[in-house]
Amino acid sequence: MRNDSISGKSVFVTGADGFIGSHLVELLVACGARVRAMTYYNSWNEKGWLRDVPEQTLSSVELFSGDIRDTERVRQGVRGCEYVFHLSSLIAIPYSYDAPRSYVETNVIGATNVLQACRESDTLTRLVHVSTSEVYGSAQQVPIPESHPLVGQSPYSASKIAADKMAESYHLSFGLPVVTARPFNTYGPRQTARAVIPTIASQLLAGRQTLRLGALSPTRDFNFVTDTAAGMLALALTKAAEGEVVNIGSGEEWSIAHTVELLCEIVGSQVEIISDEARIRPEKSEVNRLLADNRKIADLTGWHSELSFRDGLTRTVNWIDRNIAYFDVDDYAK
Template sequence: MKNILITGSGGFIGSHLTEECVKRGFKVRAFLHYNSSSSRGWLEDSVYKNDIEFISGDVRDYDAVSSAIKGCDGVFHLAALVGIPYSYVSPLAYIRTNVEGTYNVLQSSREYNVKNCLVTSTSETYGTAQHVPIDEKHPRNAQSPYAASKVAADQLALSYYRSFDLPVKIVRPFNTFGPRQSARAIIPTAICQMLKGQMELKFGNLSPTRDFTFVKDTVAGMIAIAQCEKLNGEEVNIGMNQEISIGDLIQKIAKLINTSSKIKQDQSRVRPEASEVQRLLCDNTKIFKETNWKPQYTLEKGLTETIDSIAKSLHLYKPELYNV
C-alpha cells in the first residue's frame, strides 16, 4: 500500500490520520467535503499541506468518490455524519452519508481493484454492553439512527468481502478524544466550558461509562490494522480496556484545569432513555494479538495535551451550541 485516499480527512480523526500517513511516507490524497470557500478543515494550516493532494467532493456522489479512488491502492474511509443528537433530527441524512457514502467507497474500490479498503465503524454499534469487556462478537444493537447507519455500512462492507472478495477491514474505535475534536463531544465541551470560566457546567447524563482512546493512538491502531497481512473481512476494536463514568471524567478534567465550577445535569441534554448507551468497555485482545499496536497515551496525558491545545484556540469553540 503506497497511494492512499483518506475520506473525512479535514475532520478530527481524519486530519491526524492524514498527517501521520504523510509522516510515514504514504502518498496521500485527502478527500475533503466540498465547500465554496475551499476550506481544508483541520488541514488548512497543516505543516504537511504541501505533501498532500487535496480533492473536494461529497461521499454521497459516486462520480466524485470514484474519480478520487482511481489510482489508489489503499483507502481509509472516515467521512461520516457523527453527532448522535443530530441523527435524531435528520436520520435520512445519516443513511445517505454513512450508508450510501460507504457504498460509493466500496463500489469504487471494487471498480479500481483497491488492495486495502479500511472502513471506520464505531463502538456505538454495540449499544449498551451486554457483556464486558466488549469483544468483536458482541451483538450489534443500534440505539440511535447514527449507530444504525454505521451497522448498515459495516454489514455492506462485509458483504463486499464475502460477495466480491474485496479486501475490506472494519476498524471499530471506541470513544476517541484529542486536539481538534468539536465541542459536540464530551471532553472538548467540558474543557472549553471550564476554560471559558463558566461557574455552572452543564452536561447530559453523568452516569454512562466510556472507554477513551487518545486520537494519536486511534490513528496508530488504524494504520496497524491496515498494514496487517491478515484481517480481511474482519472487524477489529480499537480501545484501551479502561472505563470511566462521564461524571468522574468531568471531575478529572476539573482537577487538571483547577476549576471550582459546579457540575450540573441539564435535563435538555439528556438523551431518550432507551437511546442512551449506558456502558462501553473495549476488549482489545484482537488488535494486540494481530498487530504491533502499542498505545502511548494514558487518559491523563491525553487530557493534558487536549487542554493545552483547546486553550490555544478557545475562540473556535462554542459549547453552548451543542447538547452534550
C-alpha cells in the same frame, strides 16, 4: 508490521478534513505515504481541520474536494490508490434523531460508493472501513468483544451497522480486501464541542462556575486520537485483518463524572454541574457502558494505546486553550 512499509504508497482518505481524519493524514505523511485527502466541498474552500495541520505537512497532500454521496467523485478519488481509509461520516448522535435520512444517505450510501469504487479498482491493496463502538449499544458483556450483538440504539448507530454490513457483504461476495475498524471513544485536539471532553474543558477554560452536561454515570473507553489513527494504520498494513471486524480501544473505562474530576484538576477549577436535558439521550437510546475488548487488534498487529488518559487530557486542554475561539462557550450557558 512496520509503519514505514506504507512509504511511497498512494493512499486515499475520505473524511480527511474531520477530527480523526486530519490526524490520520498527518501520520500517513510522516510515514512517507502519498496522500490524497478528500474534503467536503464548500464554496468557501474550507479545509476543515486540515487547517490545523502544519503547512509543511499539508503541502505534500493532494487536497481532493467532493461529496461522499457522489458515486463518480468517489471513484475518481479511489483511482490509482493502493490503500483507502474511509472515515467520511455524519456523526452527531442527537441530530440523527431529527434527520435520520441524512445519516442513511451519507453513512450507508456513502460507504457503498467507496466499497464499489474499491471493488472496481485494479490497484487496491486494502480498504479500512471505519465504524464506531456505538453499533454495540449498551454493553451486554464487558469488555465488549467484536462478536457482541449489534444494536441500533440511535439512527446514527443503525446507519453505521448498515454500512458495516455492506462492507462485510463486499468481502464475502466479491473478495474485497476490507477490514472494519471499530474505534471506541476517540478524543483529543480538533474534536468539536459535540463531544463531552471538549464541552467540559472549554467551559472550564472560559472560567465558568457551572457546567451544563448530560448524564454523568455512563462510562466510556477513551482513546487518544493519535493512538486511534495508529490503530487504523496498523490494520491497513495487516493482511490477516482482511474480512475482520476489529476494535480499537484503550481497554480502560472512565465515567463522565470521573472525567470531569480529572479535567477540573488539570485546569485547576471547581464547578457546579447542572443537568442539561438537551444533552441527555432518550432513555432507551442511552449507551451506559463502552469498554473495548482490544485483544484482537493486539494479536493481529501488536498495537496498543500509548498515551495515558491524564496525559491525553492535558494535551487536549492545552490545544483547546490555544483555540478557544472555535468553541461557543456562551451558548452552553443558555
